[in-house]
Amino acid sequence: MEEEYLPEYGPKWSDQRAGRMLGALVCAVVGLLLAMIVTVFVHAWPSFSHNGLAWFGAGGSVEEQLNQIYLSGLSGAEYVYTFHAWQLIWSTLLIAGGAVTIALFSALFVSVFIVEFAPEWMRNVLQPVVRFLASVPSVIYGLLGVLVIVPFIGNHLVTESQKSSVAGVISLSGYSLLAAVLILTVMIAPLMVSIFSDGLRSVRPGWLEGSLALGVNRWRTTWKIAVRTARPAIVAGTVLAVARAIGEAVMLAMVSGSVAFAPNPADGLIFIYEPSRPLAPTIVKNIDSLGSPPANATLFAIAAVLLFSAAFFSLTGWVARRAMRKYGATA
C-alpha cells in the first residue's frame, strides 16, 4: 500500500536553515552593538553627571585635571571628576574639519578626472592605486609623519623668532596642526575618491549623452549632471571620511603634538604650527590610568563623545541621502 504524500505547511526546516542562522547572526551583531553602547555610557556616566554641560566647555588645563582625576583614584580619598574638554574638542574640530574640507574638494576633482576625463590606460592604473591607498594602515602614515613631515616643518618652515614668541607655553617643533591635517587628508582622500568615483560611474549614461547631444560641453555636463546626480555618493563618502578622521588615534597621537592646547587662529601664521591633541589620541595617551576609577570614567566619557558623534554623522548622512534619492543615483 502506498502512503499518500501530504505536503507540510510552510517550508521545511532544512530550507529555512540558512535564513534563520543569518538572521540570528544579525541579531547577535545588533545586540553586541547595543551592549557596547550601554557599557560605554554606563562607565562614562559619573564624569558627565559631575560636570554637566561644562564637560564640553573650556576652563583650566586638561593635563592638570587629568592628573588630579588620576591621583584621586589612587589615594582612596574622594574622587575628583572636574574635567573641561574644550581644548581636546577644538583640536578635533580643527584637525578633522580641516582635513575633510581639503580632502572633499581634492577628492571630488580627482574622481571626476578618473571617471570622466582620464584615458583608459591611466584609469586602469589610478583605480587600483587609489583602492590600495585607501586601505593603508594609519600607523604607516604616522611613521611617515614622524620621520619626514614633522622634522621638515620643525627644521625648515618654523622660524626661530616664531618659536621664541611662544617659548615656555608651547613648542613649535614640527608636531603641529599642519602636519596632522596634511597627513589626515592624505589618509582619508583615497577613501573619498573611491566612493565618489563609484557614484559618478553609476550615473545613467543616457542623461550625460542627452546633455552632450544638446551641445553642452563636456565639463559643464560633468559638473551639472554627473556630479549633481552622484551627490548621495558624495555625502556617503564624506560621512565615512569624517567618521574616520574623528576616530583616528594612532597616527594623530604620533604627529599632532600631544599637548592639550587650543590653537588660536588669532595668533596669525603660527596658528598652523601650533600643537594640539584631539579626543581619540587622549585615550591612547592616558591608557595607563585606566586603573584609577575616576580616570576610567573620564576616558570612557571621551569614548562616549566619539561614539555619539560617529552615530550622529552616520544618521546625518542617511537623512541627506534619503533627501537626494529623487536624483536617481544610489550611493
Added chain:
Amino acid sequence: MRIKTIAISAIALVALAVPATAGAVTLIGSGSVAAQPVLQALFSTYTKKVNHKVHFVYTANGGNAGVKDVQNGTSQFAGQARTPLPSDAGTTYIKFYLDGLCIDVNPKNKLGNISIQQTHDIYRGLLTNWSQVPGSGLDTTIDPVGRDTNGGTYNFFLQAVLGNELPSSNVNALTADGLVVNAVKQDPNAIGYDGLAWQGKGQKALKVNGVKCTPSKISVDPLKYPLSRYIFLVLPGDGSSSPPALGKFIDWARRSPLAGEAISKAGGVPAFNKKAKKH
C-alpha cells in the same frame, strides 16, 4: 580500517609529543617597556644556555599595566621601572638590575653637563632658550621632549627631576621611548630623556651633576648617578606562590655572571651578579 589508521597515528603523535613537552614550563610576564630589551636578552640566554625546558612570553604593555596583570593573575611576573606605589598592594617587588635615565641632546649641541636643577627648569618651562644654559653654544628655543603618562620612564623622571610636578605645556609628550630618541636625533634644539638601553648614535648623553651616564659609573656605586634606578620584577603576593621555575630563573638572573653579561649587553647594569672570571 580508516579509523584504525587515525587512531594509530594519533597515538604515535602523542607518544612523540610527550618526551618533548615533559617538564616544559612557559612563564608569562608583562610590564615595563623600558626593561624589555634586557628581559628579552635574559630570557633567551636562560632558555638557550641554562634550561631548555623553560620558555618565556613577555608583553611590553607598560609597567603599571604589568602590575595590574600580576594583581589579577593574568601574568606570573611583571617588569617594573618604578618603586612601589600604594596601588600595588598584594605584590612583591624584587630588585633585579640597575638602569640609568640619561638626559640626551642632539650632537650639534655643545653642552656636556647639565644639573638636575637646570633639567627641572627646562621641563617646567622656566628656561626656554639654550642661551640660558651656559655651554650649549646655541641661542635658539629649547624643544623639550618627554614621554606621555604611560610607562615607568615618565614616572621616574617625574619623581627624580620634577619633584612630582607636571611637566610644562611646552614639553612634547611622545608615546614611546623610541620616538623620543628619534625626536632628539632630528631636532638640533631638542632635549630628551630615555634609558641606558636606548643610548646610541645620533644623540648625545649629558653628564648629570657632573657624573657621566655610563654603565660603569652606575654600577660602581649604585644610585650615585642622580638618575639611576633599580628595575624590579614584581611577583604576586609575597612571592612564595610563584612556580619554582620562576624562582630559579630570578636567582640565576640576579647572581650568575652569565646573566650579568646578558644584562650589560642589552644596555642595563648588573647590580648583584658576580663578575665573570677574567682569563
